[in-house]
Amino acid sequence: MKRYEGKTALVTGGANGIGRATVRRLAAEGASLLVLDREKETAEEVAKEVGGRALVADVTDTAALDTVLRDVEADVLVANAGGTMASSHEMLTADLFRLEIDLNLEAAYRVTKAVLPSMITKGRGALVYIASVNGLFHVGNPGYSAAKAGLINLMRTLAVEYGPRGIRANCVSPGTIDTGNKSWARRRQRDPNIMATLTKWYPVGRVGRAEDIAAAVAFLAADEAGFVNGANLVVDGGLTAGIAPMIAELVVEDKPIPGGGA
Ligand SMILES: NC(=O)c1ccc[n+]([C@@H]2O[C@H](COP(=O)([O-])OP(=O)(O)OC[C@H]3O[C@@H](n4cnc5c(N)ncnc54)[C@H](O)[C@@H]3O)[C@@H](O)[C@H]2O)c1
Incomplete structure (x- = not known):
């Protein structure tokens, strides 16, 4: 028995990158897929590949989003569409800030509102939000980071409010994923060589792959994760567990320091 047989999953930003890997992974485990993306051709191609359906809309266009989501029912939502435009506060205009919040936070709220009624009726459902390590500490992109931090806390509110109705909400927070x-x-x-340059920050000795995130999503949304609710699963190869290059600077001895000291 495949874990997702008989279930429908809606994946936003499903045409490329992490979203596409998630679509493929859930389909391989038996799910029927709804692939929502603003890239019509690619979304249709991916949907066709997995025998699913493409929903074409820009998630920041509220009217278009409401139209494609009208009457949509899903057992699993993966709110993945996201991105960033401004890497520093200096670069961040008010318009870009609004856009990053709309794309990474408000769109997730809207898609959630659309799928919740059918989940409430069925008394079950799984909501998974693709956040980021940017939601946890400062690694650039301030507007995006604020939106992802908001997304993590929005997820917690959903986990608490809808948990009693059989609906679980969780986040996956990826580190660098070479999409x-x-x-x-x-x-x-x-x-x-940016990915090779970044590798030194990653204790596992590599940056991530889209499939690493898809695997985490497939776990969180499955029934076997029934007791996992309100979690932010950090999938970052150990990046946020410590500051590897700083630690390398600190190590001066290969033997214990007699008498200790900081
Ligand atoms: N790649 C990384 O290093 C990384 C790290 C942490 C978090 N993330 C998060 O993972 C998610 C996916 O990132 P990715 O690297 O796979 O990106 P990607 O650009 O490869 O894919 C994003 C997909 O979302 C779609 N999309 C973007 N804006 C959209 C919009 N307004 N409306 C509809 N569709 C839209 C794109 O067309 C694309 O298909 C994002 O939320 C991102 O913030 C990525």
């Missing part, structure tokens, strides 16, 4: 998305493409232009 080739627009912000990574820009950084790659500046430093073609």
Whole structure:
């Protein structure tokens, strides 16, 4: 028995990157897929590949989003569409700030509102939000980080409010995932070896793959994770567990220091 047989999963931003890997993973485990994305052609291609349905809308366009989500029912929501435009506070205009909040936070709220009624009727459902390590500490992109921090706490409110009705809410917070998305493409232009450069920050010795996140989503949304509710599963190869390059600077002895000291 596959874990997702008989279940419908809606994945936003499902046409590329983490979303596409999640679509493929859930489909491989038996789910019927709704692939929501603003990229019509790619969304249709991915939906076709898994025998699912494409829903084409920009998640920041509230009218278009409401239209494609009208009457949509899902057992699983993966609110994944997101991204960032401004890497520093200086770069962050009021318009960009609003856009980053709309894309990374408000859209997740709206999609959740659309799928909740059918979940409430059935008395079960799983909500998974793709947040980021940016929601936990400062690693650039202030507007995006604020939105992701908000998303993590929005998830907690949902977990508490809807848990009693059989609906669980959780987040996955990825570290660097080499999806080739627009912000990574820009950084790659500046430093073609950006992923190798970043690897030193990752205790596991590599940056992440979209499939690493898809696996975490597939766990959180499955019935076997029935007692996992309100969790923020950090999938970052140990990045936020410590500051590896700083620790390397601190290690001066390969033997204990007699008498100790900080
Ligand atoms: N890649 C990383 O390093 C990384 C790290 C932490 C968190 N994340 C988060 O993971 C999620 C997916 O990121 P990714 O790297 O796979 O990105 P990606 O750019 O590869 O894919 C994002 C998908 O979302 C779609 N999308 C973007 N804006 C949209 C909009 N307004 N309306 C509808 N669809 C839209 C895109 O068309 C694309 O298909 C995002 O929420 C991102 O913040 C990514």
